[in-house]
Amino acid sequence: MLNRLVQFQNQILVELQETSDLGFSSSSLLTKYVRNINSLDSTTLLKIEAILDYMYELINAGNWKDVKLSWRKTITVATYLKLIVIFKSSTELTEDLFKELFKIIDHGILFGCPLKNEPKLLQKCAEIMNSSRPHVNNIVNMSNEVNGVDIQSNYDSLCKIDVLNCPSMETFFRDYILKERPAVLENCINHWPALEKWKDQNYFIKLAGLRTVAIELGSDYTKSEWTQKLMTLEEFIKNYMFNTDGPVGYLAQYQLFDHIPELKLDITEPEYCCFSDTNEPVDIMAWYGPKGTLSPLHYDAKRNLLAQVIGKKHMFLFSPNDTDYLYPHDSQLLHNTAQVDPRKPDLEKYPKYKEAKPYYCTLSPGQMLFIPPKWWHCVESLSISFSVSFWWE
Structure with a gap:
C-alpha cells in the first residue's frame, strides 16, 4: 500500500x-x-x-x-x-x-x-x-423500513405540481426552464445504482464508515440550539439514523461526492443540467438523515434538481411572487429564509400568508423535483432519506 x-x-x-x-x-x-x-x-x-x-x-x-x-x-x-x-x-x-x-x-x-x-x-x-481495509460485517439492524411514511391528507387541497414522465430536453427547456415552473420528473434516474445500494445503511458504513463528516444537530438551522459537529459516518448512522431521542442529526447540503468520490459512481449528473448560462460545474450536494429532518421554507438563487434516492419527503413550494406573504427574516444571514412554517402556518402571527399559493408534492425514490431559482421550498423527511441536489445557473 x-x-x-x-x-x-x-x-x-x-x-x-x-x-x-x-x-x-x-x-x-x-x-x-x-x-x-x-x-x-x-x-x-x-x-x-x-x-x-x-x-x-x-x-x-x-x-x-x-x-x-x-x-x-x-x-x-x-x-x-x-x-x-x-x-x-x-x-x-x-x-x-x-x-x-x-x-x-x-x-x-x-x-x-x-x-x-x-x-x-x-x-x-x-x-x-x-x-x-479488512472486510466489515453488517453493523446496523435494518429492521426499520426506510419507506414507512405518515402522509397527511390535509395537504391534498394544495396546488399540485406537474408530473412529467422522462420529458424530452426540448419540452423541459421550453415549458419549465424558460418559464421557471416547478415539475416532478419520473423515470429519469432508474439506471442509478444508488437506488438499490443506498437502501442499506451498512453500505455506507462498509464504504466510508470511518470517514469524518460535518453533521448538523438540531431541528433546523434557524433555531438557537442548532449546531454542527464533526463525526464519522458510522457514528452518525448508529447514533442518529434510528434514534428518536435527543437532537436530530442531518448530513445536509454537504459536498459528500467530492469528499468521498467512490459514492459518485452510484449516481449520474442529469442531462437536464446542461441548460446553463455559465461554464461553471454543477454543484452536487448530499442530504442524508433520519425521519423528521427539516429544511425550513427558503429559496436558492440557482436552479435545482432534487433527486430522491431513498425515503420520501414532503415538499412545499411557493412562487417568488408570494415573497411578501411568507415573512422573510430581517437579518442578512437569513434573508432567504421565511418565518412561516407551511406545515402549520400561524395566521394570527402571519396574516398575509393566507394570500400565498402553496404547491405541494410527496417526492418518492426515483423522482426528481425541478425547483426554479428563487422559488421558496420547505422540505421534511417522512422516513430515513437520502436526496441529491444538483445546483446550476
Whole structure:
C-alpha cells in the first residue's frame, strides 16, 4: 500500500516548485520531505505536526473568507506527509490504525484545498486505504423500513405540481426552464445504482464508515440550539439514523461526492443540467438523515434538481411572487429564509400568508423535483432519506 501512496510524489513536487506563496520556511521544509519521501520516519512527525498546528491556528484566527489559499495548500501537503509517516511507523494494519489515518485525511480535506496538479490527492489516498481495509460485517439492524411514511391528507387541497414522465430536453427547456415552473420528473434516474445500494445503511458504513463528516444537530438551522459537529459516518448512522431521542442529526447540503468520490459512481449528473448560462460545474450536494429532518421554507438563487434516492419527503413550494406573504427574516444571514412554517402556518402571527399559493408534492425514490431559482421550498423527511441536489445557473 505504501508504494501506491507515494506515487503522487512528483506531482506534489511540481506544485511546491510552482507555488511561491506557501511561505519560505514551510515550502522549503515540505519540499525537502516530499523529495525524500522514502526516508521519512517518526523523527519528522513533530515538525510536520508543527506546520499543521500553525496552519490550523492561522485559518481559525478570523473569517473563513480571509483564509489564504496558500495556508490551505500547506495543510493538504502536510496532511499527506503525516499520513505517510504514520503508516510507515505502524507495524500492523489494525482497525484503529485505519481510523486514525482516515481522520487525518478527512481533516485535511475539510480544511485544506485541492492542489493544481493533483486535485484529488487526499481522496485518492483514502481510496487506496479503503481497498486494503479488512472486510466489515453488517453493523446496523435494518429492521426499520426506510419507506414507512405518515402522509397527511390535509395537504391534498394544495396546488399540485406537474408530473412529467422522462420529458424530452426540448419540452423541459421550453415549458419549465424558460418559464421557471416547478415539475416532478419520473423515470429519469432508474439506471442509478444508488437506488438499490443506498437502501442499506451498512453500505455506507462498509464504504466510508470511518470517514469524518460535518453533521448538523438540531431541528433546523434557524433555531438557537442548532449546531454542527464533526463525526464519522458510522457514528452518525448508529447514533442518529434510528434514534428518536435527543437532537436530530442531518448530513445536509454537504459536498459528500467530492469528499468521498467512490459514492459518485452510484449516481449520474442529469442531462437536464446542461441548460446553463455559465461554464461553471454543477454543484452536487448530499442530504442524508433520519425521519423528521427539516429544511425550513427558503429559496436558492440557482436552479435545482432534487433527486430522491431513498425515503420520501414532503415538499412545499411557493412562487417568488408570494415573497411578501411568507415573512422573510430581517437579518442578512437569513434573508432567504421565511418565518412561516407551511406545515402549520400561524395566521394570527402571519396574516398575509393566507394570500400565498402553496404547491405541494410527496417526492418518492426515483423522482426528481425541478425547483426554479428563487422559488421558496420547505422540505421534511417522512422516513430515513437520502436526496441529491444538483445546483446550476
